[in-house]
Amino acid sequence: MNVSSEASSASTDLSRIKRGPIVAALIIGAFVAILNETLLNIAFPDLMKEFSISPATIQWLSTAYMLVIGVLVPVTALLQQWFTTRQMFLTAMILFLVGTIICGSAPVFEMLLVGRVVQALGTGLMLPVMMNTILVIYPPEKRGGAMGMIGLVIMFGPAIGPTLAGLIIDQLDWRWLFFLVIPLAAFSVVFAAVFLRNVSDITKPKVDILSIVLSSIGFGGIVYGFSKAGESSWSDPEVVWTITVGGIALVLFIVRQLLVREPILNLRAFKYPMFSLVTVMMLVLMMTLFSTMILLPLFLQTALLMTAFKAGLTLMPGGVINGIMAPISGKLFDKYGPRVLVVPGLILVLLSVWLFTDISVNTTAGYVITLHIILLVGISLVMMPAQTTGLNQLPRHLYPHGTAILNTLQQVAGAIGTALFISIMSSGTKDFMTKTPNATPAEGLVAGLHNAFVIALFIGVIALVLGFFIKRVQAPKEEEKHVQASENGSFNL
Structure with missing residues (x-):
């Protein structure tokens, strides 16, 4: 770390900063952004009818969102060294609010896509700021619990999102998916303006x-x-x-x-072996996760002929249990380390994906709920513990770069995974319908889904192999002063 960075680190007084209001501001913003993402997924079939577009086109609402984040997030490592925590977060939430307004009033699909891009600009700025702030204000031995608490609140969005979206679509109109988020986003801006404090080191590289x-x-x-x-x-x-x-x-x-x-993204973070291992594992896992999030709503509404509301109810139990598991896995991580959580979690993920390869038009809702719960319990055991383990090995001056690298590769992997599995599903459906002319469209869709889940299973095996090499790591020596400052301060959540 250069002299200016060290000087800046020393000038950032963390001893008087209270964690509670800072974490609350970050959580509210993240909840709003993630709630909106999960609200929209289940509306894809309705949007396809509304704008007369294909599944390959509708996926751009998800892919463009992740594409913008993937392009923007690498730059956030630089931006966090130029602008304060408050400036970054407030800009992010204001952009997200403007994008939400554009989406809600969009008369054509192209305008809806523009709104999603503006929302993504906000999300892309916010996610690395949130993770970096947690790393700065918490010592390594307490980060698992902090990440778990954030996971609990953040996962509440995916838990209620699909059900809420289904209810809104059945009773109102898809535009209300955005209108209802506007006051929440506005509240987040006001709350952050009042309570959020600056914790980052401004070095202006x-x-x-x-x-x-x-x-x-x-x-x-x-x-x-x-x-x-x-x-x-x-x-x-x-x-x-x-x-x-x-x-x-x-x-x-x-x-x-x-x-x-002075690189904008310091790739020397990869010199730390546990960070490198976790990054590759998360990249592989996110491809599987994002594909499942896109494929399941299509299966429920197209193959099982569920309404949007019923499809949302079907996906709700898994999300609720995932949220409940987040703080539990965080506390277990602080106590026992990552391996006892990550390996069983990945085995559960693989088990659920393997069972998904055998779904059909006769599959019951109860069976889908069970598999979805298994999948998300596995994810809750892997995501936060693995990321925290990788970031814990980095010295403090690499926090913005480490969080930017992880967020960038996860979003890019999600975008690639979504496009890849949609392509596999579409190709499998076409082949099946060509070979079986008398088959129903639902049967064709299921055949395509089988192909997609088989590929997802093979990709998940790679993540499991990597998971066996994860272990607890010690914080770098330069963390010791930071930890001491943290312990001397008034840090209550």
Whole structure:
């Protein structure tokens, strides 16, 4: 860490900062953003009818959201060294509020997509700020519990989101999915303006424009290429060229980050083996998770012919249990370390995905609920403990870079996973319908889903293998002063 960074770290007085109001402000903002994301997923079938668009097109509401976050988040490591915690978070929530208003009033699909992009700008700024702030104000031995508490509140959004969305769509109109979020987002802005405090170190490093351009082309090109493949085919010249250009730009970006004195994304974080292991494992796991989140609502409403409300009710128990498990897994992590949670969690994820490969048009709602609960219990045992383990090994000056790396690769993996599995499902459906002309569309969809879940299962096995190598790590020596300052302060949640 350079001299200016050390000086700034020393000048950031954490001893008088209380955790409670800061964490509350972060949680409210994250809850609002994630609630809106889960509200929209279950509305996809209705939006397809409203705007007369295909599944490959509707996925852009999800893919573009993740694409923007994937392009923006690498830059947040730089932004957090230029702007205060308050400036970053308030800008993020105001952008999210504006995007929500645009979505709610959108007369055409293109305007709805623009609104989603503006929302994504807000979310992309907010997520790394939240994680970095937790790392700064909590000592390593208490971060599991803090992450678990955040997980509890954040998972309340996915728990009630699908059910609430189904009720709104059945009784009102899809636009109310956004109208109801507007007052919540506005409240988040006001609450953060009053209670949020600055905890970040402002070092104002040099801005490397070329790195930003290469990052945007690299991550953007790869995600766009995979998304386009979901619409057309993998042999489409546009798909081949965008993935190729994105890959080349990404390689150049990586090389430049290792050469410049002040990189916008410090890839030297990968010198820490546990952080590297967790990053790869989370990348693989997020592909499986995002694909399941997209495929299940389609299966429930298209194959099982459920209403949006009933589909939401079906997905609700898993979300509730996931939320309940978050603080429990956080406390267990602080006490026993990551491996006793991560390995069983990944086994549960694989078990649920394997059982999903055998679903059919005769599958009962109770069976889907059971598998969904197993999946999300497994996820709750893996997500926060694994991420916290990886970030705990980093020195403090790499926190913004570590959180940016994790958030970037997770969002990119989610976008690629969504596009990949939608493509696999669509291709499998077409093949089945061609070979079985008398089959119903629901049977064709199920055949496509089988193919997608089989691939997800193989990808999940990779995550499990990596999970066996995760272990508790010690905080770097430079953390000791930070921990001492934390313990001397008035830190009550």
